Amino acid sequence: MAASRSSSPDPGSGSEHVSESEQTDTARLKRRNRDLEDQLYELQGTKKQKKQVLPSILSLIRLDKTKTVPSSRTGKTMGRIICRAIVLVPRINDYIADADRQVEGEADEEDIQDHDERDRRKCDRIAYQLLRKHIPELGKHLNDDIDVLYEFTAKLEFGASQGRSEDVFALKEAVADFINADLPTGNPRVGREDRVGRGFAHKVTGHLLCPIQYDWHDPEVRQKVQELHEAYPTHSSYFVNCLYKSNKGDPEHLEEGFLRNGLLVKVYLYIFFSHSSSAQLSISDIENDKNFATCQSKAKKATKKSVGQQLGLISVTPRTIAYAAVLLHFSLSPAKFWDLEFNDFSYEAFYNNIVDYLEDPGDDDEAVAEVKAVIDWWNRRVFPAGTGRGHGGPPPRMKDSIANQRAARRRVPLTQ
Numbered sequence: 001m002a003a004s005r006s007s008s009p010d011p012g013s014g015s016e017h018v019s020e021s022e023q024t025d026t027a028r029l030k031r032r033n034r035d036l037e038d039q040l041y042e043l044q045g046t047k048k049q050k051k052q053v054l055p056s057i058l059s060l061i062r063l064d065k066t067k068t069v070p071s072s073r074t075g076k077t078m079g080r081i082i083c084r085a086i087v088l089v090p091r092i093n094d095y096i097a098d099a100d101r102q103v104e105g106e107a108d109e110e111d112i113q114d115h116d117e118r119d120r121r122k123c124d125r126i127a128y129q130l131l132r133k134h135i136p137e138l139g140k141h142l143n144d145d146i147d148v149l150y151e152f153t154a155k156l157e158f159g160a161s162q163g164r165s166e167d168v169f170a171l172k173e174a175v176a177d178f179i180n181a182d183l184p185t186g187n188p189r190v191g192r193e194d195r196v197g198r199g200f201a202h203k204v205t206g207h208l209l210c211p212i213q214y215d216w217h218d219p220e221v222r223q224k225v226q227e228l229h230e231a232y233p234t235h236s237s238y239f240v241n242c243l244y245k246s247n248k249g250d251p252e253h254l255e256e257g258f259l260r261n262g263l264l265v266k267v268y269l270y271i272f273f274s275h276s277s278s279a280q281l282s283i284s285d286i287e288n289d290k291n292f293a294t295c296q297s298k299a300k301k302a303t304k305k306s307v308g309q310q311l312g313l314i315s316v317t318p319r320t321i322a323y324a325a326v327l328l329h330f331s332l333s334p335a336k337f338w339d340l341e342f343n344d345f346s347y348e349a350f351y352n353n354i355v356d357y358l359e360d361p362g363d364d365d366e367a368v369a370e371v372k373a374v375i376d377w378w379n380r381r382v383f384p385a386g387t388g389r390g391h392g393g394p395p396p397r398m399k400d401s402i403a404n405q406r407a408a409r410r411r412v413p414l415t416q
Contacts, residue, residue, distance in 0.1 A: 024143060075152055078135050079159025084167070084271065085311055085320055086134065087127035088351040089340065090160050092153040095128035096142070119352040126359065130319075134311075167271055167327055168338050174275070175331040178266050179204060182283045199334035200226045200234070208242040208263075209234070209332050212249030216241070228343070235344040238353050242328055245287050259321065259354075259374050262286035265381050267331075268316075268324040272308035273382070286381055316378040318358030322351045 082090045098121075132139050141152045176192035183189065187204055191197050200206040206226065210216040214225055214232060224232040241247045243264065245257030262283030269278035313320070326347050335342045358374065361367040 074159075075155025076159035076162065078137065079156035080163035081134060081311055082131070082156065082160035083164040084307065084323055085313075085317065086130045087123065087319070088323060088326060089348050090127070090131075090157050091124070092128075092131065092138075092156060093150060095124055095131070096149075096153075098125065099128060116346075116349045116352065119356045120348070122360070123352045123355050165338065168330065171267065171270065171327055171331045174270050174278075175263075175267065175328065177279065178263055178283070181279075182263075195331070195334050195336070197334060198332055200228075201334065205332040208240070208247055209329065210241050211237040212239045212241055212244065212254075213237060213251040233344075235346070238350050240329065242332060243325060255370055259325075259358075260287065260377055264321075264324060264328055265378070267328045268321065268378075268382065271324055271327070272311070272313065272320060273306045289380075314383070316375060316382050318355050321358065321378065322354035325354055326351050 079090075135156065138152070138156070141149045144152075172195060173192045176190040180189045180192075183204065188202065190202065190204060198205040200209060206222070207216045210225060211234060215221050216225070221232070225234060228234065239249055239251070239254060239258075241249060243249070243259055243261055245260040245262075247261065247263075249258065250256050262285075265286045266278045266281065266283065269281075329345075329350065330338070330342070330347065333342050340346065340348050358371055361371040
């Protein structure tokens with residue numbers, strides 16, 4: 001009997017087994033409690049006195065140099081893919097809180113009336129799924145103490161910001177070089193040292209940034225646009241010439257040539273693949289189906305692993321296209337430093353609109369076909385046969401191929 005009593009768990013000893021689902025529920029409830037506390041203090045207009053959980057930049061750098069974390073999988077290095085392939089503005093703690101509210105049945109979409117806010121919410125929820133897929137370490141941290149989790153997400157967001165900053169800096173000169181190499185004689189060149197002097201003040205960049213409903217070549221219209229006249233708002237439309245084939249869109253046919261711009265493809269290639277190949281291909285050749293394959297086959301191949309290869313890209317994605325579009329538009333602007341808004345033009349809404357168009361065409365057959373045509377158009381340029389950028393996975397094993405043929409012969413009788 002004594003042995004029997006000793007084998008039973010003691011409720012007060014704390015030795016009982018806690019299941020993984022119970023750990024997950026406990027961690028979620030702790031996060032939910034923290035989220036509600038933050039909302040309460042925000043409503044009260046007071047600052048919450050609590051331990052700092054988001055480390056400073058210096059502490060992030062120090063943490064990432066510790067020997068306990070492999071340098072190839074630090075929070076910063078993992079975070080570098082986030083802006084490029086997952087979401088332009090990562091708010092990872094908000095995504096986690098939103099997911100917790102969904103589990104609790106508290107996420108109500110009916111109250112959201114603003115279209116941009118609905119697009120952002122939808123984009124963010126898919127972003128969270130992509131984060132869990134591409135950065136599995138995030139899922140492992142969800143059951144950690146809240147401060148440990150927030151420290152990890154802070155490092156991810158810091159890495160995301162670093163990756164975007166590098167692209168913004170590099171494209172400042174690259175976009176100028178791409179435009180100048182394709183300029184007809186007589187057009188003013190784009191300065192490459194900084195973005196000052198670009199934007200609507202410049203004849204070339206102004207045309208590329210101009211909403212398609214305005215005739216940039218009309219001197220009176222151009223002057224109104226340059227003066228930011230209230231009758232010609234430039235922030236009220238995301239359909240701008242730099243997204244269209246031959247840098248010209250038709251406001252009566254919005255999808256004609258949309259997202260088929262050669263300069264945009266060059267920016268995409270520069271970010272995700274070889275800098276040299278993006279420089280060697282002319283904008284007109286990229287837009288011309290007939291000439292593109294020949295020119296691409298002559299392009300110099302990259303000698304080191306590209307960002308796209310590190311991401312495992314075998315096809316363009318809506319979010320990588322949207323990221324390239326944002327950085328192209330920003331590179332054409334005279335902004336001195338990166339910001340989510342410039343002259344009331346929202347880059348986050350611009351990004352979310354492109355993502356929403358490509359990711360969610362709806363049930364309309366024509367819309368689905370058009371989006372598929374856009375993606376196919378891009379894949380022919382980014383992943384053409386023979387470039388070695390993309391791959392369809394390893395070839396089947398010889399033994400399997402031969403076995404399949406043998407099985408097929410057994411099923412089909414030989415002719416006499």
